[in-house]
Amino acid sequence: MLKLLSASQIRSADAHTIQHESIGSLDLMERASNAFVQKFVAFALDRQTNISIYCGTGNNGGDGLAIARILFKNGYKNVSVKILHFSFKTTSDFDENLRRLAKTNISAEIFNEESEFPEEHSPILIDAILGSGLNKPLEGGYARWITHLNNLSKKVIAVDVPTGFFCDAPLDKNAIVFHADHVISFQRPKLNFLLPESAQFIKEFHVVDIGLDEHFIQAQDSNKVWVEENDIKAILKPRASFSHKGTFGHALIIAGQTETMGAALLSSEACLHAGAGLTTAFIPEPGLSALNARSPEVMAILGDLQKIEWNKFDALGIGPGFGVQVSSLEVLRKCLTHYRGPAVYDADALNMLAANKELFNLLPENSIVCPHVKEFDRLFGAHKNWQQRIETMERESTERGLIIILKNRYSIITAPSGVIYFNPTGNPAMASGGSGDVLTGILTALLAQGYSALQTTIAGVYIHGKAADELVQERKMFTVPARYLIKQLPITMGKLINSFA
Numbered sequence: 001m002l003k004l005l006s007a008s009q010i011r012s013a014d015a016h017t018i019q020h021e022s023i024g025s026l027d028l029m030e031r032a033s034n035a036f037v038q039k040f041v042a043f044a045l046d047r048q049t050n051i052s053i054y055c056g057t058g059n060n061g062g063d064g065l066a067i068a069r070i071l072f073k074n075g076y077k078n079v080s081v082k083i084l085h086f087s088f089k090t091t092s093d094f095d096e097n098l099r100r101l102a103k104t105n106i107s108a109e110i111f112n113e114e115s116e117f118p119e120e121h122s123p124i125l126i127d128a129i130l131g132s133g134l135n136k137p138l139e140g141g142y143a144r145w146i147t148h149l150n151n152l153s154k155k156v157i158a159v160d161v162p163t164g165f166f167c168d169a170p171l172d173k174n175a176i177v178f179h180a181d182h183v184i185s186f187q188r189p190k191l192n193f194l195l196p197e198s199a200q201f202i203k204e205f206h207v208v209d210i211g212l213d214e215h216f217i218q219a220q221d222s223n224k225v226w227v228e229e230n231d232i233k234a235i236l237k238p239r240a241s242f243s244h245k246g247t248f249g250h251a252l253i254i255a256g257q258t259e260t261m262g263a264a265l266l267s268s269e270a271c272l273h274a275g276a277g278l279t280t281a282f283i284p285e286p287g288l289s290a291l292n293a294r295s296p297e298v299m300a301i302l303g304d305l306q307k308i309e310w311n312k313f314d315a316l317g318i319g320p321g322f323g324v325q326v327s328s329l330e331v332l333r334k335c336l337t338h339y340r341g342p343a344v345y346d347a348d349a350l351n352m353l354a355a356n357k358e359l360f361n362l363l364p365e366n367s368i369v370c371p372h373v374k375e376f377d378r379l380f381g382a383h384k385n386w387q388q389r390i391e392t393m394e395r396e397s398t399e400r401g402l403i404i405i406l407k408n409r410y411s412i413i414t415a416p417s418g419v420i421y422f423n424p425t426g427n428p429a430m431a432s433g434g435s436g437d438v439l440t441g442i443l444t445a446l447l448a449q450g451y452s453a454l455q456t457t458i459a460g461v462y463i464h465g466k467a468a469d470e471l472v473q474e475r476k477m478f479t480v481p482a483r484y485l486i487k488q489l490p491i492t493m494g495k496l497i498n499s500f501a
């Protein structure tokens, strides 16, 4: 897992690396600029393309000047530099890169705040005006220029952080930010890249390693981490010989109403595909033939609460399509008072918990709750922004001992220990009904197989997104309906487990 750092912590890592690794700050800037260019070439395959690089006079601008020189050396002959010299202050690495640029044939023009805007014929703009050094919202000349540049509707690639974009402080939707098609960021994703409010400013971000001291970074005081594939490989265990269905637990999925049987089918089928030894679905009677037709491996308990032998089950998943009527509430209450094993609460179970706080208070420690943003706000109250939601989930997880998954493009997981995990997998193709039901099935299956609640959550959320990523990347699927996701689960899990063995 990689620790996520604030902009000021990254700056300390930068200073530490320079101090302890016998690398000068100028060489680090060169390394960062080289790393940027390596990634950038994929976005400008034609080396004849005109590229305009807009530079400030700090280190982000210094990167821009170095990038211009490196691109030129790599065969991009139509690179031009525009320096927005709005401050008397320059950094020494900016100055040195300006001297180096002067020795090339690259054209460089200087503008001040009052300058007229130059004509812009390049289809690609590189934003190296301001980076992580941003300390207040843009105003004056910067605001005027960035508004103008945004109106040109060019393809924009930002260096490290888009100009005007705060890495850590909550984002203002009216902020003036240089809108980026791609951000090529150094060493770590910045917190705000991972939250939905960034979508209006950034289409995609990419992280490149610039060789900052990883020991120093990992020792920083940060409770936010970025999950990596190796973490999942370390969690998942290969199946031992002589194992049998009993080894992998008996999962109970409580889900579905007559009109929402699909949710029960998807959850229980996902549970089966994610490796539960036995899966039983508690469903209303009209759903039986659909269940049998679709998943003959899954057993059923039909509608009658009294038929559930709670001790028989190693894991429970409750909520998808379950409704919030009296009979469903009765079942939820029984779960909370009669079932002692690990459990996942989702969808209507969460809606009922939101409406019946006395039941919410009964949730045992290490229960997994997995709301989407609307369910989250129903459960915990309205929030102004995602950073506030993260604060709430961190507090609720530590105080109640719960594991909370807030579903997101980069799903956020909080644990009783206070650690906040960001999941890297998943993509917009999976944003459709049923996707959450599949996650509940996966989580229940992992719990049934004996993984701890935290292992289950970290691995389950990763696998869910990874399966969709594989379908998009390998099969070029434009959308990933839940049932395709389910079929992919054993393949995704197989790859993760076998590549570790």
Ligand SMILES: NC(=O)C1=CN([C@@H]2O[C@H](COP(=O)(O)OP(=O)(O)OC[C@H]3O[C@@H](n4cnc5c(N)ncnc54)[C@H](OP(=O)(O)O)[C@@H]3O)[C@@H](O)[C@H]2O)[C@@H](O)CC1
Binding pocket: 010, 011, 013, 014, 028, 029, 032, 056, 057, 058, 059, 060, 061, 062, 063, 089, 091, 129, 130, 131, 132, 133, 134, 135, 136, 137, 138, 139, 142, 159, 160, 161, 186, 210, 212
């Ligand atoms: N970290 C790393 O590992 C590495 C980092 N590198 C690069 O350094 C970049 C950070 O550089 P940086 O610190 O010089 O700041 P940068 O963003 O260029 O801003 C310049 C100055 O602008 C000012 N300013 C701020 N807000 C303003 C506003 N709203 N309106 C007007 N002015 C404003 C403020 O000056 P002040 O106001 O404090 O006088 C600030 O100092 C980073 O993004 C990356 O590209 C790599 O080279 C190597 C490895």
Ligand SMILES: [K+]
Binding pocket: 060, 127, 128, 129, 130, 131, 158, 159, 160, 161, 162, 163
């Ligand atoms: K920038």
